[in-house]
Amino acid sequence: MFKxxxxxxQCPEHQxxxxxxxxxxxxxxxxxxxxxxxxFIGEKTKIITTKDDIRSADSIVFPGVGSFGAMVDxxxxxxxxxxxxxxxxxxxxxxxxxxxxxxLFDGSDENPDHSGFCIFPGTAKKFTQGKIPQIGWxxxxxxxxxxxxxxxxxxxxxHIKESSATFATSDYYGSFVAAVRKDNIVAxxxxxxxxxxxxxxxxxxxTKCLQKE
Amino acid sequence: MLAKRIxxxxxxxxxxxxxxxxxxxxxxxxxPIELGKKYDEQGADELVFLDITASxxxxxxxxxxxxxxxxxxxxxxxxxxxxxxxxAIENILKSGADKVSINTAAVKxxxxxxxxxxxxxxxxxxxxVDAKRAGxxxxxxxxxxxxxxxxxxxxxxxxxxxxxxxxxxxxxxxCDGTKTGYDIDLLYKTSEQxxxxxxxxxxxxxxESIYDALAKGNADAALAASIFHYGTYTVKDxxxxxxxxxxxxxx
Numbered sequence: 124m125f126k127x128x129x130x131x132x133q134c135p136e137h138q139x140x141x142x143x144x145x146x147x148x149x150x151x152x153x154x155x156x157x158x159x160x161x162x163f164i165g166e167k168t169k170i171i172t173t174k175d176d177i178r179s180a181d182s183i184v185f186p187g188v189g190s191f192g193a194m195v196d197x198x199x200x201x202x203x204x205x206x207x208x209x210x211x212x213x214x215x216x217x218x219x220x221x222x223x224x225x226x227l228f229d230g231s232d233e234n235p236d237h238s239g240f241c242i243f244p245g246t247a248k249k250f251t252q253g254k255i256p257q258i259g260w261x262x263x264x265x266x267x268x269x270x271x272x273x274x275x276x277x278x279x280x281x282h283i284k285e286s287s288a289t290f291a292t293s294d295y296y297g298s299f300v301a302a303v304r305k306d307n308i309v310a311x312x313x314x315x316x317x318x319x320x321x322x323x324x325x326x327x328x329x330t331k332c333l334q335k336e
Numbered sequence: 337m338l339a340k341r342i343x344x345x346x347x348x349x350x351x352x353x354x355x356x357x358x359x360x361x362x363x364x365x366x367x368p369i370e371l372g373k374k375y376d377e378q379g380a381d382e383l384v385f386l387d388i389t390a391s392x393x394x395x396x397x398x399x400x401x402x403x404x405x406x407x408x409x410x411x412x413x414x415x416x417x418x419x420x421x422x423x424a425i426e427n428i429l430k431s432g433a434d435k436v437s438i439n440t441a442a443v444k445x446x447x448x449x450x451x452x453x454x455x456x457x458x459x460x461x462x463x464x465v466d467a468k469r470a471g472x473x474x475x476x477x478x479x480x481x482x483x484x485x486x487x488x489x490x491x492x493x494x495x496x497x498x499x500x501x502x503x504x505x506x507x508x509x510x511c512d513g514t515k516t517g518y519d520i521d522l523l524y525k526t527s528e529q530x531x532x533x534x535x536x537x538x539x540x541x542x543x544e545s546i547y548d549a550l551a552k553g554n555a556d557a558a559l560a561a562s563i564f565h566y567g568t569y570t571v572k573d574x575x576x577x578x579x580x581x582x583x584x585x586x587x
Contacts, residue, residue: 319410
């Protein structure tokens, strides 16, 4: 069950639905895909680019792309790093995608001098076997019956090996964390917005989580 | 483990698919979105749109197509054809394409691959290579296979990997359009020498030829055009055949 922030409780229209989903744009990636996919399943979205947007959003999707360090620098330069951390900590629903998952951890070997949110312990490590990056479809094995398994599209060189918040795993020359979930936080290492009907079903599942409570 | 990918390729001229009008149950077989959806429903793992529009004035049509595809199809797609600058690449990626493929422009200015991959990330830069047997090796051709370059294909692909290519789309010109099978020797040697994924193209005719490209040529993905366009096989046919022969595919 997701915790709700004080903000959401004050706003009556959100008792009926998920409100407007804020998608963070920090100038690096293709956020159009995530926006398109959420709108395709019937959600309202808003591209958010400032700390005020982060505070006023009902829920936040963070599609992280590029390198870990550049991502952290970018959101810091846009003064969104601490506000995002605060909002997640205060219980605002958060969906992280790709680097948006790794950001929740201590950091990444990709740029060891940059720290993540340290919400979950662990550091992203580079794959050591196989073709790198992992590009393509891999099987998602849920750790709980809340979601179904299926094939999802990945593009990543770094991965979280294991976590106490593991919600699903995949295997690429060894098991790694495909998804994490804890309270108001959900994050996918793969790209649900590019994973066909299965990916869309996971996005729908997430928006249903937002409606509960 | 990763599934081997099956990728239909659509040739698009001024926003219209120019091959493959044999789809019985599509309303408009010339519409790239209709066809793309059809392939998506059949289980295509990705799509490649190859823009063969000759006139520059009509290039905006492609951007419009990319936007429409991105709104309706939720599997990765690549757009290639005539992209020769970071601006042109950015235009396509910002419109919603997941990857771009660069061919002739990479040969003319290899720095473009480095610049584009530094800027957008290697994952969205596919370098397309047209290779033809020459002596004991293979030579790179450009301009849609019309112009030989004297460049050794294997060395070229290694260089492209170093410069930041995320994937190689490798077309054997000897096999392209022949339906006699992919060039397995070329694929095998390429896969052996590269650490980035290799997409086999050129020569798909039978189900076995696709199996060979993946199982014997060690390609990570197989691209095909005519067998899908003309309805010889569906993507689903290909995948069930591969699964029966022990190749992991997305079901």
